[in-house]
C-alpha cells in the first residue's frame with residue numbers, strides 16, 4: 001500500500017487543512033499517517049480544562065476522534081510547545097521528523113506552507129520549514145548519520161506538497177500563498193466528513209463559525225502546491241497527489 005504522511009502543527013489542522021485528502025486517500029487504499037507537532041495547549045479556547053495537561057489530554061482525544069472519522073491509519077501528537085515552534089532547536093526538530101520519515105517511508109508528504117496558511121500562524125510556518133528540510137534530508141546518506149548507523153536507511157519520498165488556498169483572510173496578517181497546482185474537488189460526503197472531523201475538536205467550539213466561514217470560501221475544493229518532486233518536471237495541473245507515484249516495496 002502506498003503511504004501518505006501529513007505533518008501539521010496543531011490538533012484540528014489535520015481536519016481543516018487536509019481532511020479531504022486524508023479521507024480520499026484512505027478510501028483509495030493509501031495508508032495515511034498524521035504527525036501533529038503540538039498538543040495545542042496555547043489555545044485561547046480551553047474547553048473548561050483547568051490545566052495545560054488537562055487541555056492536552058482533551059485535545060489528543062479530539063484529534064484521535066477526528067482521525068478516526070478521516071480513516072487515518074495512524075495519528076500521532078508530539079510534545080513540542082504550542083506557540084513556540086519558532087524557538088525550537090532546528091537540528092533536533094528536523095532530525096526527529098527525518099527519523100519518522102525513514103521509519104514510515106511515505107511516498108507523498110503533505111504539510112502547511114511556509115507563509116503559515118491562511119491564519120499566518122508562526123507554528124504553521126515552522127512546521128513547513130521543519131517538514132520541508134526533513135523531506136529533503138531523509139533521503140541523504142550524509143544527514144543524521146547516527147540514525148543510519150542504528151539500522152535505518154535513507155528514504156526519499158517522491159513528492160512534497162504544501163496545503164494552500166485560493167483566498168486570504170483580510171482581517172489577519174498578510175500571507176503570500178503558494179499557487180495551487182493540485183486541486184481536489186471534494187464530494188458532498190467528503191466535505192461533510194471533513195466538517196464533522198473538525199467539529200470533533202469540541203474544545204475549540206468557539207472557532208466553529210470562523211471555520212464554517214473559511215469552509216464556505218473553500219467550497220468543495222482542497223488545494224495544494226507541489227513544492228518538490230524527485231522527478232524534474234514543469235509545473236502541471238494535478239487532481240491526485242499520487243499521480244505518477246512509483247511504488248517501491
Ligand SMILES: [Zn+2]
Nearest residue numbers: 009010013121
Ligand atoms: Zn493550526
